[in-house]
Amino acid sequence: MSFQESLDYPGFAPVRVLSTRKMIKTLKLCCSQANVQKIYACWGLAGIKQAVLVRGVVSEPLPDKLPANEFAKRLSARARLTRCSGSTHTELSATKILDRYHIRWPVETGIKDLAGNYFLNKPTGDSSEKVEADYYCVMIARLLIDYFRGVLKEPRWRMPEGWESMLSTIRTSVFSNQNCELTLDDMGDLLLTYLDGEPTGVKANIRDMLERRRQAGLNRVSWWGGRGVRIHIEDRYGFVSGPENA
Numbered sequence: 001m002s003f004q005e006s007l008d009y010p011g012f013a014p015v016r017v018l019s020t021r022k023m024i025k026t027l028k029l030c031c032s033q034a035n036v037q038k039i040y041a042c043w044g045l046a047g048i049k050q051a052v053l054v055r056g057v058v059s060e061p062l063p064d065k066l067p068a069n070e071f072a073k074r075l076s077a078r079a080r081l082t083r084c085s086g087s088t089h090t091e092l093s094a095t096k097i098l099d100r101y102h103i104r105w106p107v108e109t110g111i112k113d114l115a116g117n118y119f120l121n122k123p124t125g126d127s128s129e130k131v132e133a134d135y136y137c138v139m140i141a142r143l144l145i146d147y148f149r150g151v152l153k154e155p156r157w158r159m160p161e162g163w164e165s166m167l168s169t170i171r172t173s174v175f176s177n178q179n180c181e182l183t184l185d186d187m188g189d190l191l192l193t194y195l196d197g198e199p200t201g202v203k204a205n206i207r208d209m210l211e212r213r214r215q216a217g218l219n220r221v222s223w224w225g226g227r228g229v230r231i232h233i234e235d236r237y238g239f240v241s242g243p244e245n246a
Contacts, residue, residue: 109166117167118142145170152209156202173202179237189219189228197235207231 020036087097114120118141123134149157149164156173157165178194185191198204210229213219219228 113166113168114138114142117171151213152205154202154205156200173200174206184227185230188225189214189230190224191230191232193232193234195234195236196239198233203231203233207233 020033020040023036024033092100118138120135120138123131125131125134145167146164149170157170159165179196181193181195183191183193194203207230210219210231214228214230219230220226221228
């Protein structure tokens with residue numbers, strides 16, 4: 001019995017992982033055996049040699065009929081599979097399985113964030129010392145970003161489910177495609193001036209947060225000679241208010 005067939009069966013069902021070739025044939029997957037092998041390797045399915053008890057629930061049924069066009073013929077394996085949730089904790093009901101399923105997503109997005117934005121999977125060296133040093137540098141950077149998000153409390157960086165946005169979202173909204181100037185102000189602090197206005201309110205929120213920390217004596221960087229960072233926003237070229245107001 002395949003994984004999908006087991007979850008369609010009510011109650012407990014013994015699940016035995018098929019070989020990649022049999023899985024493609026049984027589920028009529030439109031993908032190569034190499035892609036299925038990657039999925040097996042990612043989830044460690046090849047290591048399951050004996051049938052195990054699984055209680056599961058079908059959370060998204062497969063459509064009765066797929067569109068008969070050329071695009072549908074090239075659908076990936078994911079599009080042709082029924083969305084299922086299962087657990088080897090057989091004492092859990094189907095409702096509890098679905099209720100707890102969302103807990104895994106912050107873990108998965110966190111790993112994706114560490115690999116894609118902090119390059120945790122690409123250490124600067126092969127020795128154990130360099131790998132360990134790289135790991136601690138990444139963890140410090142991640143904790144600093146988390147602290148920054150916690151202090152700023154920017155609502156646009158929080159998803160509807162309550163998850164925090166990844167670093168790529170923060171970097172895009174603050175630094176990508178920005179027209180700005182960096183100077184020293186009268187107090188000797190670094191002054192970052194955004195020249196194209198502020199249509200979203202994110203940079204204005206950061207500006208106000210930095211100003212509150214400056215007044216509290218917390219906007220200072222020792223290795224910059226005690227300088228702080230301030231933000232100024234202006235619509236110099238009229239991108240927000242219009243050319244006639246520039």
